[in-house]
Amino acid sequence: MALKVLTPAPKNMLQSIAELTVEKSLATHRMLSPERRFARMDRQHPTALWRNPMSHFALTIIGRDRAGIVSEVTSILYQLGCNIADSSCSILGGQFSMILIISHPELHDQQSLGEAFAPLEQSGLSVFLRTLKPGGEVHPDLQGEICMISVYGADKPGIVYRVARELGEREINITDLNTKLIGGKDAPVYVMMIEAILNPGVEIEDVESWMAGLKEELKVDISVRSITPLEL
Amino acid sequence: MAAKEVLLYPNPNLKEMCAQIEDWDASVDILLQDLVDTMVAAGHSVGVAAPQIGEIRRAVVVDVSHSKLGKKQENHGLLQMINPKIIEREGQTVVREGCMSVPDYTGNVTRAERIVVQFQDQDRQLQVIKADGFEAIAIQHEIDHLDGYLFLDRVSSLKTDLFRRK
Known part of the structure; x- marks a missing residue:
């Protein structure tokens, strides 16, 4: 826009x-x-x-x-x-x-x-x-790999919180988050997309391992992938 | 021959349609070397197009072999391309791109997954190669520069429009 x-x-x-x-x-x-x-x-x-x-x-x-x-x-x-x-x-x-x-x-x-x-x-x-306080308009200089985490499954309480907690506890910075309730009334599906910046030393595989337990616990599908922009 | 300054938008050269190279004189060899030197000097970026260093002629260099993503795939190493033309495209992929000429901004761009591109190499030989993955994206991005297109002209979705209706 x-x-x-x-x-x-x-x-x-x-x-x-x-x-x-x-x-x-x-x-x-x-x-x-x-x-x-x-x-x-x-x-x-x-x-x-x-x-x-x-x-x-x-x-x-x-x-x-x-x-x-x-x-x-x-x-x-x-x-x-x-x-x-x-x-x-x-x-x-x-x-x-x-x-x-x-x-x-x-x-x-x-x-x-x-x-x-x-x-x-x-x-x-x-x-x-x-x-804003002075300096509050300056975008932070965030370094690190950007990852996208897709979480989706039958709607239930706590999807956003549980995923965010896993990231927050590890000081992973969420830079963008979208959620949407889709599907019909009979079978509502919750979809969440998170963009986060991985701290140095943290790999996509690490995030996948953190999310593995949540898949079971919340009965949702979760996928993680790098979306670091291609610098051309 | 030397690394040149990478021009930033709104430099008007970046919006020009570049001219076909018809007469291969010494200036073309110099241009190719300048492009390679500039690419390497820019932290070994994966490609530079002639208009990015102020030359409105159809020449690009691409080399994904030093990048993290490029190392994961089979690639052609350093490609020096005069009058490159994409003659086949297949598949679609959305990638987030950035560009040295448009700092501090990235956007999701739809690109062909696999391409066939023809060009003249540094030895003036006509080459036709198949490229895919990151290399194909880099080639498409650089060739766009020759037509005055920036990735900003190709953005297919805002990063937050994942849920936008069809």
């Missing part, structure tokens, strides 16, 4: 966002004030930007899936002048779920952004915003 919004927003972006929301929320104007204060500060103190490196926020939006959600969300981000640094959006159940790491060069506190998303709440989406 090409969501990157790197083009600087027009100078009147805050004006635009105000026009967008003014009828719905007078609180929008509170949002404008801190930004203006920052802008003035920057003029008075050239080092102000240096003192205030780009703030990053985690933005989570979820709501009943329909066409137009991404457009509504990114329109607001664009007009605010936010960058989308990293994002993942998908349908879970009937819900469209968006998780984004966003940044803004001037707005540093949650309050200054929060009200801008009010229109989304009004259209039935739930919006959560959290300020």
Whole structure:
């Protein structure tokens, strides 16, 4: 999904966002004030930007899936002048779920952004915003073989937990996890896909041996394979 | 002859359709050696295509014999290919690929499992070889570079779309 919004927003972006929301929320104007204060500060103190490196926020939006959600969300981000640094959006159940790491060069506190998303709440989406601690936006440099673990079988409690425990106890980092309940009502099948990074010295065969016991215990099928990208 | 800098996207050379090499002059030998040197210098990567070092001509080198995956299969060792062309494809496999010209990103790409490729080797001899496994994937990836395709143009699924409906 090409969501990157790197083009600087027009100078009147805050004006635009105000026009967008003014009828719905007078609180929008509170949002404008801190930004203006920052802008003035920057003029008075050239080092102000240096003192205030780009703030990053985690933005989570979820709501009943329909066409137009991404457009509504990114329109607001664009007009605010936010960058989308990293994002993942998908349908879970009937819900469209968006998780984004966003940044803004001037707005540093949650309050200054929060009200801008009010229109989304009004259209039935739930919006959560959290300020990241400095450095929280940097992807960890994970080294090691990437393995995919497929787990599937008749649905029963504890499939996710038992597999995750085997990995967690050995400090194996799960980097991606998907689960889905498939099949009919009479024979529900649980499917789980895990991507994990193996610590140095850990081989695919080791993971297979950890999973061997679980196959018996949970009566599920489990396969493990390397999906380390081919560097070409 | 020397290892060259590997160009990164958005360098426009990476999106060019490369020209067939018709006249085999000394520059072609130099190009092949530069490709080999660049491949080796890049931590012995498994392949480099001419546009990755700024030459818009149809030449690639592939050598999977030094890689962990390549060692597990029969392979042709160092292949120096001028005007390579895939003349047969068979089977389908999805692999996650990365590319030196697009750092920090990988994607799942659908490739043919087995290919037959014809090319002129470093001695100007016409060769037709069968390749499979990792070697076949590497050859397809490098030949894509000659047509201005990056693996980004071939991504067949997001890594999280395992459950996407047909």
